[in-house]
Amino acid sequence: MPHLRMTGRGLWITALVVPPLAFVALFIVYPIVSAFAYAFFDWQGLRRGDFVGLENFHTVLFVEPYRSWTLNAFKNNVIVFFALMVLQNGLGFLLAYALWRELPGARFHRVAVFLPVVLSTVIVGYLFKLFLHPLFGVVNITLRGVGLDWLAQPWLGQSDTALFSLIAAQAWHMVGFPTLVFLAGMQRIPSEVLDAVRMETQSEWVKITKIVWPLVAPSATIVFTLLFVGAFNWFELPYIMAGLDGSPFGSTDVLGLYFYRTAFGNVSAGQQNFGLGSALAVLIFVFIAFVATFITIRLRAREIQV
Amino acid sequence: MTATTSDAVTTTGYYDQKGLLGTLGRDGLLQIILIANTVLMLAPIVIMVFSAFKTTPQIFQSPFGIPDFTQLGNFVRIWTETNFLRYLLNSFFVTGTSMVLILTLGTMAAYAIGRYQFTGSAFILMFFLAGLTLPLKLAIIPLFMLLRDLSILNNQLSLIFVYTAMGLPTTVFIMTGFIRTLPSELEDAARMDGASEARIMWSIMLPLVRPAMVIAGIQNVVPIWNDFFFPLVFIQNDNLKTLPQGLTTFMGEYTTDWGVLFSGLTLSAAPIIIIYIVLSKQFISGMTSGAVK
Numbered sequence: 001m002p003h004l005r006m007t008g009r010g011l012w013i014t015a016l017v018v019p020p021l022a023f024v025a026l027f028i029v030y031p032i033v034s035a036f037a038y039a040f041f042d043w044q045g046l047r048r049g050d051f052v053g054l055e056n057f058h059t060v061l062f063v064e065p066y067r068s069w070t071l072n073a074f075k076n077n078v079i080v081f082f083a084l085m086v087l088q089n090g091l092g093f094l095l096a097y098a099l100w101r102e103l104p105g106a107r108f109h110r111v112a113v114f115l116p117v118v119l120s121t122v123i124v125g126y127l128f129k130l131f132l133h134p135l136f137g138v139v140n141i142t143l144r145g146v147g148l149d150w151l152a153q154p155w156l157g158q159s160d161t162a163l164f165s166l167i168a169a170q171a172w173h174m175v176g177f178p179t180l181v182f183l184a185g186m187q188r189i190p191s192e193v194l195d196a197v198r199m200e201t202q203s204e205w206v207k208i209t210k211i212v213w214p215l216v217a218p219s220a221t222i223v224f225t226l227l228f229v230g231a232f233n234w235f236e237l238p239y240i241m242a243g244l245d246g247s248p249f250g251s252t253d254v255l256g257l258y259f260y261r262t263a264f265g266n267v268s269a270g271q272q273n274f275g276l277g278s279a280l281a282v283l284i285f286v287f288i289a290f291v292a293t294f295i296t297i298r299l300r301a302r303e304i305q306v
Numbered sequence: 307m308t309a310t311t312s313d314a315v316t317t318t319g320y321y322d323q324k325g326l327l328g329t330l331g332r333d334g335l336l337q338i339i340l341i342a343n344t345v346l347m348l349a350p351i352v353i354m355v356f357s358a359f360k361t362t363p364q365i366f367q368s369p370f371g372i373p374d375f376t377q378l379g380n381f382v383r384i385w386t387e388t389n390f391l392r393y394l395l396n397s398f399f400v401t402g403t404s405m406v407l408i409l410t411l412g413t414m415a416a417y418a419i420g421r422y423q424f425t426g427s428a429f430i431l432m433f434f435l436a437g438l439t440l441p442l443k444l445a446i447i448p449l450f451m452l453l454r455d456l457s458i459l460n461n462q463l464s465l466i467f468v469y470t471a472m473g474l475p476t477t478v479f480i481m482t483g484f485i486r487t488l489p490s491e492l493e494d495a496a497r498m499d500g501a502s503e504a505r506i507m508w509s510i511m512l513p514l515v516r517p518a519m520v521i522a523g524i525q526n527v528v529p530i531w532n533d534f535f536f537p538l539v540f541i542q543n544d545n546l547k548t549l550p551q552g553l554t555t556f557m558g559e560y561t562t563d564w565g566v567l568f569s570g571l572t573l574s575a576a577p578i579i580i581i582y583i584v585l586s587k588q589f590i591s592g593m594t595s596g597a598v599k
Contacts, residue, residue: 094339112347120549
């Protein structure tokens with residue numbers, strides 16, 4: 001690479017770099033920095049009012065009814081994260097392991113498992129909303145058809161099954177992603193290592209837990225971190241399937257919905273609150289950044305080089 | 307291969323046969339898991355497409371039946387009664403313009419960072435990379451105010467600008483890595499011949515960069531095409547809505563006509579499903595490339 005001496009080349013580089021930098025600075029960095037500042041002000045609709053210090057934070061964390069809403073949404077996010085950890089990433093690991101063996105039809109199965117990933121969340125949300133209809137949805141029709149009438153439920157209409165229904169739809173939508181990331185990790189395991197293991201043990205369980213799992217640690221770091229960020233940012237699917245209020249009775253409310261509702265939800269009723277919304281955004285943002293960094297550092301330490 | 311296998315069978319017969327059966331059993335189980343999963347992945351999509359060709363009573367009576375595929379009534383209604391075509395064209399316009407901007411600006415930045423040594427290049431790369439993990443959704447309030455101040459709320463430019471900014475970090479990241487691996491001999495030879503920097507970039511380096519542009523393009527085109535959140539906040543005018551956003555309007559209008567609902571979903575899903583099936587290999591490597599390094 002030649003060193004820069006001539007101003008002509010300096011101008012050329014400036015011309016290449018400045019327009020893309022301007023886009024990122026204006027539409028990503030500036031809004032994120034401002035989000036922090038907004039949280040310290042009182043807002044009248046779209047107009048910024050007085051500086052109020054930490055009052056917005058105090059309100060969403062300690063003043064009822066905000067306190068209960070915040071806690072409820074946070075609790076649901078924690079449930080979503082752990083359930084998806086098992087359903088989406090756990091199943092993804094199992095499927096990756098099955099695909100890795102290159103059994104007949106493996107290529108077809110790989111294309112099929114990733115197909116839902118390319119669909120819009122809006123399509124997935126409405127599709128499952130129709131499938132879960134208490135009377136005419138295929139889920140209940142199937143259950144009644146095989147004699148499990150007692151299992152047929154108004155899935156999205158009752159508090160104890162609604163959140164789980166959303167989680168199941170999300171897992172269906174996204175399971176292909178961890179599957180292919182894990183599969184790529186498995187394919188990078190050197191064949192000498194596998195041959196050596198084959199000599200040592202016949203046990204599939206030992207092979208998975210002692211060899212494959214530790215060696216796909218880099219894949220695990222990535223899918224766990226992305227799932228964490230995604231789960232605490234979750235918005236589209238609950239919005240489509242459960243509505244802006246997290247119905248029924250807040251059982252599907254998550255931080256993303258709650259934040260959006262606080263900031264924009266009641267624009268028509270003139271009840272939008274940018275101050276409280278910004279405080280929520282900052283809290284969610286700091287929580288995600290802090291925990292995601294912690295997770296990444298801990299998981300990276302587990303990774304070993306082959 | 308054949309010789310060693312038969313050797314092993316004759317010398318250690320019993321245990322190896324047991325091992326062989328064990329292997330068949332294990333792979334059989336994995337095969338069953340794969341088939342079951344594939345059925346589970348495809349069934350909802352197949353039911354959706356089947357239902358698109360049925361009337362509402364037919365859907366309720368035989369939800370799994372194979373329809374008469376010549377019955378296009380639902381599709382005709384969507385085409386004639388709704389704004390569907392408008393939404394589709396809007397999505398093409400917004401996604402297409404954003405992709406052109408992302409690939410042009412992304413290549414410019416990546417080329418400068420990857421091909422020249424200059425003060426601050428490491429910092430500039432860091433600046434782009436910082437945008438990779440930040441959830442922009444949480445900055446939606448300031449972003450909304452910014453777009454209002456720029457007078458482009460309720461205007462497709464708002465979407466195009468935000469998508470472009472969001473797409474640049476991954477694009478710069480993928481392409482800088484790729485551009486750095488390109489050999490410099492061609493470039494040096496051209497420079498000796500007196501070619502300008504712009505000419506070297508355009509005629510010599512850009513043709514070599516195409517594979518990375520395809521990867522970066524796929525990684526960005528799917529989330530932009532599918533996005534629902536930003537149009538929800540920025541766009542009010544029905545004539546400006548993108549497909550995912552328009553679909554919510556449409557689903558709200560036809561709540562009881564399931565045939566029309568399913569054909570709306572099918573029509574929305576069709577473009578991306580068809581492209582995915584044709585280009586599945588590129589799609590899979592493009593969309594997982596950020597995670598698989």
